Amino acid sequence: MNILIIGSGGRESAFAWKIAQSNQISQLYIAPGNAGTGQYGQNVPLEVTDFDGIADFVLQNDIDMVLVGPEEPLVKGIHDFFLDRDDLKNIPVIGPQQKGAQLEGSKDFAKQFMVRHGIPTAxxxxxxxxxxxxxxxxxxxxxxxxxxxxxxxxxxxxxxxxxxxxxxxxxxxxxxxxxxxxxxxxxxxxxxYLSGIELSVFVLTDGDSYKVLPSAKDYKRIGEGDTGLNTGGMGSVSPVPFADDEFLNEVEQRIIMPTINGLKEDGIPYKGFIFIGLMNVEGKPYVIEYNVRMGDPETESVLPRIESDLVDLLQGIAQGNLVDRSFTLSPKTAATVVLVSGGYPEAYESGKTISNTENVKDSIVFHAGTREENGVVNTAGGRVLAVTALKDTLFDALQQATADAGRIYFEGKYFRKDIGFDLI
Structure with missing residues (x-):
């Protein structure tokens, strides 16, 4: 199969890493990708909302499937764009159509949906x-x-x-x-305002059946001890220790199943990922928000725990038979530490040379805001790299990821050294 991933961040880097492991892959492309995704496939210089450019590339390169990483092209209707063209409509797009993408594109739409289908929320x-x-x-x-x-x-x-x-x-x-x-x-x-502990649960669905992906918790604040400004995410862990089988069963019964059934009742076709942002309020789950794609940096902790062939699961979505696809998870814990540019999340400098990533042996380094110029990898964003370790215990995973984050160098580098330690 030839697959095109749309996006350029740490999430897409993790998708490329996982998809490249499949024996079903002939050629993998990432548009536009970053300095790290090039080791798994071929980067393509296309903007994520350049639908015409994406269409031309898909047709010229015999693309068999398009996986959409970020929310913007979904909310702007890239899936509908494909369905509306005779030459594209048979090429599966993993990600909801525009109506389903309103779960993220409009908070009011999402709230009305939850109320209509009895899904617990504020x-x-x-x-x-x-x-x-x-x-x-x-x-x-x-x-x-x-x-x-x-x-x-x-x-x-x-x-x-x-x-x-x-x-x-x-x-x-x-x-x-x-x-x-x-x-x-x-x-x-x-x-x-709901008071409790936040976590995220991810669902993969063909619009009828679904697979519940591992739970994860991310850390948004720039400062240690969860202080300072909000960011796109400074790290994540999976699974979440307090989300035990009883709690996750309640999430499935009270939230996941009513969400999938609600989409069907409302006549909204949905093929792709559903990110459910939750608040654990005294042991009961409430939905804070829906996203219509995987989260970042949660993806970097979730995908390494999926032992199944991701391409096989994506084909299950495309063909409407996800229920028949094998799905196994690692019992190990993943911890992700994000390295950011100095000054982030406010004004920050780019173009700083990154070194020493080759000395990281026991973690995976996912690129986010990076660019390769004349063989040199430089910073090109606020969140630069995500370092993920997969170990038997949460403590070991955190220790490894944090140590490996310290091994990498670029001018102004910053990362939190306390990711996940509130859970130990």
Whole structure:
């Protein structure tokens, strides 16, 4: 098979690493990829939303399947684009059509979906510029802290937790009346604050049957002890120790099955990954958000624990017979530590030479924000590399990944040395 992966981050690097292991692969392409994905396949200089360019490449290179990594092309309808063209409609796209992608593309859509299908989530109401006054009045009736969410995609920055009524009112005004997050905050979901421990569960589905992938927990804050600014993710672990069989069974019964059945009831075809962001509130799972793709850096911890052939599973999605495909997981624990550029998540420098990755022997180094220029690998993003270790215990995995993160060098390098230690 010839497979094209769309994307350029650590998630796509992990997909390329895993897919390259399949004996079903003839040629693997990654568009646009990064300096690390080139060791698993061929990078293609195409933007993830250049649908026409992607279509031309797919037809010219006999691509048999397209795996979409990031959310933007899904929300913008890349799957529908393929289905609408006679010359592309028979090439499977792994990732939902535009309607299903609204689970991530619109927080309001996702909330209405959950309420309609009895899926446990925080209570909420949505407001737009025309109903700003009602939104301000609604805030006065709610407990603090309170959560404000931009309805649309805001590059992970559209969620605010407000601790005072004054702050909440000012932020709602900024989002709706002043366009704080642009078009993404033309509608805002005001949501009850849930107190508990976060984790993520991932599901692979052909729209009918599904496989529950390993649970994972990621660490968003830049500073050790979960302090400082939010980031795209500073590390992750899988499995999550507190997510035992009883808890995960409840997640499956109360959340996963109603989600899959709800999509069918609503006539929404769905082929791909569902990322379910959860809050464990006193042992009960509540949905914080849906994403319509795998998370990053959770993918870097989840995929190394899947022992099955990922290409075989993806073919099960494409052919609608996922239920018949073999699915086995490693009992080992994966820990991922992310190396970032100095200054991240605010202004940071790029173009710093990366060295010593060849001396990492007991972990996998996934590239994220990297670029190869004249044979030299340089930094080209905020999150640069993800180092993943797979070991028998959480402690050993964390120790290995952290030690190997320390072996790599580039100017301004920073990583958290406490990833996962709150779980030991």
């Amino acid at each position: 209570s909420s109401q949505s407001f737009d510029k025309a109903t700003l006054a009602e939104g301000l009045a609604y805030l006065e009736t709610q407990k603090l802290p309170i959560v404000l969410k931009a309805d649309g995609l805001a590059a992970g920055k559209g969620v605010l937790i407000c601790t005072t009524l004054e702050e909440a009112k000012a932020e709602l005004q900024a989002m709706l009346a002043e366009g704080k997050f642009g078009e993404a905050s033309s509608k805002v979901v005001i949501e009850e």
